[in-house]
Amino acid sequence: MLPDFMEQRTALPANMPSSHLRVDGQQWLWAAEAMRQFCARFLSLWGADDRDRDGCFRIYAAYLLPESVLVVEHSIAAAAAPFYPSIATLFPAALRMERAVHDLLGISTDEADHRGWLRHGGWPETLFPLRRDVDGSQQYPIVSAPYPCVAVEGDGVHEIAVGPVHAGTIEPGHFRFSVVGEKVLRLEERFGYTHKGVAKLFENLSQQEGHRLAARVSGDSAVAFSWAYCAALEAITGTTCSSRAILLRALALEHERLANHLGDLGALGNDAGFAFGLTHFSRFKEDLLRANTVAFGARYLFDYVVSGGVAVDLTEQSRRLLLDQYDALEPAVANMRSIYDEHAGLQDRFREAGRLEHSTAERLGAIGLVGRASGIACDLRVDHPWAPYDRLDPQRIMQTGGDVAARVQVRFDEIIESLRLCRALLAEPPMDGIRTFVSPAEANQLGIGLIEGWRGPVMVALETGPDGTIRRCHAHDPSWQNWPLIEYAILGNIVPDFPLINKSFNLSYSGQDG
């Protein structure tokens, strides 16, 4: 049973059953303990500066329970050194988020690790950009200071520093390996390089424009983020979208999943020395993107999900084109799957590489695709189906191996399941409109939107300001939780396998940097 103080929950506007609980500092910790006991998944942690309203800072944590989502809110009086208790011992993934909250708002915890996470010396240490009295457009010279990585000592141990600029078309981040020979003893990640001040930028946008920025938090998850944003806004304003718009959003989301999985399967083949895989999968992906251009008006659907619906309607001709495309794609993927499965060299690289044990995944709070490959049953489409997934009966895809091979298999299975969902969505599309008017929300309303993107649950917490403005918007990518897992999955593997293992996770740098 939940502790008594947790019975004070109130309903929270969201696209799935959600509640909101206000607590003091002690209860903040108790709530986290209760959540750990109830095997809740930790979703996100963020802060806000409300000193203009009631003299307080606020810290929020979102948890995923079996039946609902819980957002816990703790008000912190704006003392000289505002403080709240860390929940990182209960939910290790919270640590980096707590460090990020400190960089942006200057509220800190009792955790020992106070190294900057998003701040790399690009703005003064005493300046906290997300505070309301700070002008976010001001520029500062860089004063870079060394970042002390944890050193591993011993006979024959040496360090390899990689990044932020990597050898390939990928995003920037820093990896510090401590190795003996080729074996990795320790990996420490450092991110924040692509921090673009997204949270602050939201505060200059109107509620009607916010989805455009949300889509650009992590471009490969544009549909998931823009839908999560719109879901939060629509929940706050009590808007119900037309069933055709809802269907088209889900179709776009599944296309995003398909495109990313196809790209990843090709890249994984390539990283294991099988360029043939890249050639074919990148061709399938290109075919899908070209179909997107015909059906949705763009290859990547950055501005497709808009408040109240979608931007472009699907013609009957496009509907048939998409169905034909699925019919061509499905056997081609099945054919490639048997080629991958039978390729001894490829399987030799995939199997046992970068294993994330179920127990580690559970303890560290793995989520999304990576979690599902380590036996963590977590898929919002299955567990908390929002419209239209509530009538599609999405199947849970799972593997227990936790290695690169398992993450490859999850992708193959999810492609097949996504194609089934797409066909079901296109079976008999309703003919109502594609966009509903969304009236400006009342001020000071909090709402959340949660969408299972191709990587995992994408969350947007939106708080409205007066006259259709955004007071605070927090966009959370599941990469936050899953990045620290690579530090474990790599242990005992050899350095040359890192690109393959990293690719099998394929996490977002921009999504976590914000």
Place this chain on the structure above:
Amino acid sequence: MYNTISRMMRTGLLTEPLPAVEEAAPTLETLQQGLLRIVGRALCIRHVDAGSCNGCELEIQALNNPYYNLEGAGVKFVASPRHADLLLVTGPVSVNMEEALKRTYDAIPDPKFVVAVGDCGACGGVFGTSYASRGRVANVIPVNYTVAGCPPSPTAILRGILQTVHSTSSTTSK
């Protein structure tokens, strides 16, 4: 193995013709001759993500798919800036990437070209300039050419690369 070979046979050649650039469109041959004249070899590109949302990266990666077949045109991506002739930069330049971008630029031997890809690289895009972003790439390093779009299509990026080389080759041959 049979499966692999049969898939190859059934797929055939997918590569499409290169997009035209302004002025006289180069054929593959004239393009390669132009490249040889200017850089003495195939064009080597180093890409740096200076803070993008990762959307532009997806379209740059697409250049290597069989339809665009970038390597077939004598253009390849290299791992070190020291091997590169052209720097492809995506994203607004985040404050945290400013130094890394400058260092990469400095490490490329002369003559070098810089192409800024995407609305962010061209003008700052939705991110603009702020405490965390320096905005467009030209605010940090010299830029020869920009490719607009969010994200720009692979064809637009390819055209931008060809255009940069083509305009340089026509000025050097005059």
